Amino acid sequence: MFNEEEMKFVPAYYAANGKGQRVPFIVSLMMVDDKNKAALPPAVSASIDRTLIITGTEGVALANIYNVEPLDLVVPAHIDRSMKIDGALVLFRCQSPETAENLMVVMNEAYTLTLVKDKQSNADA
Incomplete structure (x- = not known):
């Protein structure tokens, strides 16, 4: 059984294009708190902080991804735009688990x- 208390981080990835540009990104689900305001799970917040430290990025470019959007157009637009911003980390907030999964398929194809990874592992590139 899944125990969210044991989950300390969610994975962060680099997306690299054929021009030598890359940008880190994290995928999360859209969540709200008890006041119906946008909220991030603790593991996502911890991953953002950790990724900013590891990569030296300075800020988060938020991309809300809805179920009805054409992911093959929307996702690359967010990534390509963020690759032009020094110090950006893209946080994709997806409306559903299916959209998050499909987003990763698009990312993997594009x-x-x-x-x-932590710099201590010498494999963060």
């Missing part, structure tokens, strides 16, 4: 993806 970019070279690598896991963001």
